[in-house]
Amino acid sequence: MSDIHGHHHEHHHGDGNGSYMGHEHHHEHHNEHHHHEHHHHHEEEGGVKGTIVKIAVAAVLLVAARLVEEFTSLSQWQLLLVYLVPYFIVGWETLHEAAEGLARGEALDEHFLMSIATLGALTIGFLPGAEPQLAEAVFVMLFYQVGELFEGIAEGKSRRSIAHLTALRPDIAHLVQEGKVEDVRPEKVVVGDIIQVRPGERIPLDGTVTEGDSSLDTAALTGESLPRGIHPGEEVFSGCINLSGVLHIKVSKPFGASTVMKILDLVEHAAAGKSQSERFITRFARIYTPAVVVAALLLVLIPVFLGESLAVWGYRALLFLVVSCPCALVISVPLAFFGGIGGASRKGILVKGGNWLEVLARTGTVVFDKTGTLTQGVFEVTAVHPEKIDGQELLHLAAHVERYSAHPIAVSLKNAYPGEQDGCLVSQVEDLAGQGVRAQVNGQTVCVGNTRLMDSIGAAWLPCEKSGTIVHVAIDGLYAGHIVISDRIKDDAAQAIEGLRKAGIQHTVMLTGDNEQTARSVAETLGLNEFHAGLLPADKVHLLEKLVRKEKGRRAVAFVGDGINDAPVLARADLGIAMGGLGQDAAIEAADVVLMDDRPSKIVTAIRLARRTLRIARENTVFAIGVKLAVLVLALLGLASMAMAVFADVGVTVLAVLNSMRCLRK
C-alpha cells in the first residue's frame, strides 16, 4: 500500500489540461518514473508468493496459539509470547514501515494506524477489567495482509495488460552487408542499412521494402489482425510481424525513433497523469490519518477523565482505529483508474493517464477532422482535367511537387505517378498547411492545392462538375487544370457517430479544409450534426474554441484527428484523440488518447470504458465510507466487535479491490 502512496508523492504532475506544457512536464520526470516502475515490478514478482506463504504460516500458527490458549492454562504474559510469533511473521513489514515513516517524520499512514491498533489490542488485556484481545490483534494484522495481497495481484494484472505491448521490443536485427547476413542489436543499425526479416519474425526497425513480397500482421500496433500485403517500395513499421516471405528492408529511422520505441515509451508513461479523484484521495489520506489518531486519543482520554472505564473506552478506541483505516479508498480508487487504463490498452486505446479517463467520461461534444479520421485518407484519382497541357504531364508535375509532403493527398498522388527518378529538379518546396504545396520544378513555380491557394496566387481556376476533392495545379501563376481524387469513408465511421448518439453525445461536428461539397456529402452520409468546410488550421482552432465556450466548461470537447494539419487543435481541445496507430508522431505526442488502430468507433468504446471506471471508483467510495460510518457508530455505542471492525476495514478493501478489477474486464 505504501507503493500507491509513493506513486502519488513522486508523480504529482500533469495538471489535467491538454496543453503541450503538460506533456513536456511528463518528459522531465521520465527517468524518475522509469526507475520507480522497475523497482515496483520486482517487488510484485516475488511479493505475491511471499505474502501468500507468510499469511498461510501465520494463519496456522494463529490457530495453534488459539488451541494453546483454550487447552492450557498459560498466564497472560506467556500467551502474549505465543501470539507474538504469528503476529510478527505477518506484521513485521507493516510495523517496520510504520516505524520508518515515523522516523522520517512523514505524515501518518495506514501502516501506522494498523500498528497502533494491533499493538493496542495485544496489550489491552493487561488493563484491569479488560477482555484480552490477543487472537484478534493477530487476526487484524493477518487480514490486513490479505488486503495487501489482493492489491498486489490486482495491480500486477493491470500492469501486465498495459505492458503486454512491451513484448514488442525487438532484440536483434539481421543486418545485410556485402551479401552476408549478420545478427546485430537493433541499436547498431543505422539509417540506410539493409536488414533482412524472415517469416514469423517481428520487424525490428522502420523502413522501406527493397526486396520480397509478404504479408504483415499489424495486430501488435493496431489490434487489427487482418494481414496486410506488402511489396517492394512500400513502407513498413517496426512491431509488425512478417508472415510469409523473406523481406529486405532499407532502414529509414534509427532504432530510438522507430515506431515500436515511440509506442513503448508512451505505454510506459501512460499512467503518469493522476486523476482528480486519485489526487483527492491522497490529500484526504494525509489529513485524515492524523485526525483519526487524535480522535482515538480523545475517545480514550475524555471518558477516562470523566471517570469512565479505561478498559471499555480503550477497546472502543481500538475498534475505531481499525475501522478508520483508509485502505479501501487509498487502494481501490487508484486501482480502478489503473484498471481502466489497462482495460483500454487491451482494446488498442492508449489513455495517457487517469485524468483523461475523467475527461472522456464527461465528454459532451466530439469534433472530427475529416481526412484520415472519418475517411481513410487513401485517395484514388477519379479524373484528370488538364488545361493546355497533357494529362500525364499534369499528374507528373503534381506528384513531383508533393514529393516531400506527408499529407494523404500527397501520398495518393505520388502513388498515381510513381516516376520519382526521372531527372526532374524539384526545389524550394513549401508546405502551405490546409491549402497545398508550392515548389520549383525544372525552374518553374508550380502550385498544387485547393481554390484558396489558386485565389491567393491569382490563378483563374475552373470549377469541376465531378464530386470529390479537387486538386488544382498552376504553373508560374497560370492555371494548368485539376485532378479529381476521391477518398472513402471508413467502414466504422457511421457506427462511431451512431454509437456516440446512443451514449448520449448528441453534438458531433466535422471540421475540414476540403471543399463544401465533399464535406457535405460525408457529413450527410454519416449523420453528423454540424460541419465546417474550407478551413485553415487556424480556423479549426477558432471553431473549436467556440465549441468549448458553448459547453461552458460543463462537458468536455474532444477533438479527433490524424495529426496532419491539426496538431494545434488536438492540443487545444479539452481532450485530444489521435488516430495515431501508424506513423503520425506529432499526433501521438500532442494527443491525450491514442487510438492505435485508427478506428473512430473506438471513441465510443473509450467513453463507455471511462464512464464505467468512474462509476466503479464512485461505488467504492460510497460503499467504503458507508460501511465504515455504520461500524464506527456501532463501535461508539459499544455494539461492535473486533470481527466487525476487521470487516469494515479489510473486508471492504477486498470487495472494493475486486470491484475495481472489473475495470480491466469487458
Ligand code: ADP
Ligand atoms: P482536412 O481538414 O480534411 O484534414 P487539410 O486541412 O489537411 O484537410 O487540408 C485541407 C485542404 O487543403 C485539402 O482538402 C486540400 O484541398 C488542400 N491540401 C492540403 N494539403 C495538400 C497537399 N499536400 N496537396 C494538395 N492539396 C492539399
Ligand code: MG
Ligand atoms: Mg487532416
